[in-house]
Amino acid sequence: MPLLIIRDHEIRELLPMKACIGIMDQAMRALSAGTVDVPERIIAPLADGRSYFILMPGLMPLSEGDGHPGPYGAKLVGLHPDNPAGGRPAVQGFVSLFDGRTGEPVALLGGASITAIRTAAASALATRELARPDARSHGIFGAGVLAATHLEAIACVRDIEQVVLWARDPAKARQFAERYRDPDGPEIRVTTDQATAAACDVVSLVTNSPTPVLRGDWLREGAHLNLVGAHEPEHREADSEAVAKSRIYVDSRSAALAEAGDLLIPMQEGRIGPDAIVGEIGELLLERVP
Missing domain, CATH: 3.40.50.720 (NAD(P)-binding Rossmann-like Domain)
Known part of the structure; x- marks a missing residue:
C-alpha cells in the first residue's frame, strides 16, 4: 500500500473548522465512553529548557467482525516557542497512521495544521456546550x-x-x-x-x-x-x-x-x-x- 502524504497546506483545505468541531464532538464522546485508547502523552524537554519533543499516541478499538485491532497512530511534534519570531509555527511535526491489521504505515499528515485546527475545534466544542x-x-x-x-x-x-x-x-x-x-x-x-x-x-x-x-x-x-x-x-x-x-x-x-x-x-x-x-x-x- 503506497504511503499517503498530506501536507499542512492541504490539510487546511481538507479540514474546515466547522467539520473539525463535529469530529471533536465524536472524539470526545468516544474518549469518555472508553471506546478509544489515548495513553498519556510523553513530553520531553529539550536542552534549551524552552522547547519540547511531544509524542501523543492513540488507538482505535477492535474492528467489527474480524477481531483485528483498529487503526492506530501518533502525533509527533517539536514545540519551539521562538519559531514565530522567525516566521515559522511554534509547532512542527506530523501525524502518523498505521493499519491495525498489519502495522503498515498508511499516512503521514502535517502536524502543525492539525494541531492548530484541532485545538481550536476542541475549545469551540467546549464553548458551544458551556458558554x-x-x-x-x-x-x-x-x-x-x-x-x-x-x-x-x-x-x-x-x-x-x-x-x-x-x-x-x-x-x-x-x-x-x-x-x-x-x-x-x-x-x-x-x-x-x-x-x-x-x-x-x-x-x-x-x-x-x-x-x-x-x-x-x-x-x-x-x-x-x-x-x-x-x-x-x-x-x-x-x-x-x-x-x-x-x-x-x-x-x-x-x-x-x-x-x-x-x-x-x-x-x-x-x-x-x-x-x-x-x-x-x-x-x-x-x-x-x-
Whole structure:
C-alpha cells in the first residue's frame, strides 16, 4: 500500500473548522465512553529548557467482525516557542497512521495544521456546550497561530460581534488584527490592558507563557474560559483565583491531573481539590455530568 502524504497546506483545505468541531464532538464522546485508547502523552524537554519533543499516541478499538485491532497512530511534534519570531509555527511535526491489521504505515499528515485546527475545534466544542448562548464578545490572549484558529472556531459556535486581543508584544497584536480583520466578521480591537481582554463573554488563553497572564478578578460573572497554552505541571496561564471560582471541565481527567499546571498548582496551594473537576467534555456530551 503506497504511503499517503498530506501536507499542512492541504490539510487546511481538507479540514474546515466547522467539520473539525463535529469530529471533536465524536472524539470526545468516544474518549469518555472508553471506546478509544489515548495513553498519556510523553513530553520531553529539550536542552534549551524552552522547547519540547511531544509524542501523543492513540488507538482505535477492535474492528467489527474480524477481531483485528483498529487503526492506530501518533502525533509527533517539536514545540519551539521562538519559531514565530522567525516566521515559522511554534509547532512542527506530523501525524502518523498505521493499519491495525498489519502495522503498515498508511499516512503521514502535517502536524502543525492539525494541531492548530484541532485545538481550536476542541475549545469551540467546549464553548458551544458551556458558554452563555448570548455570548457576543471574545477575549484572546496571544497573537500566534492558535489565536487565529480560535478567532475562527469560537465564531462558529457563537455570534461573536467583538474580539478583544491582548499579546505581550503589542506590535504583533496590531499585525494580527490587520491580517485577520474582516468586514464581514467581528470587530477586532487590540488592547494593552489584560483586564480589558479578560472582560469578555468568552476568553481564550493561547499563549506560551509559563506564568499567569490572567487574574480571576478580571473575569466577568458568567464568562467562559478556555485554557489552552500551558502543557507542563509547573506552567499556567491563569491564576488560582480564576480556576477556584470556575466550574471546571477537561478533555481528559487523567491527562489534566498529570500535566495541567492551571489545575495542579491551585491544588498544591489548597485552593481546589481533584473533585473540582465537574467532568470531561465527553461526559457532558454523553449527559453523564451536569
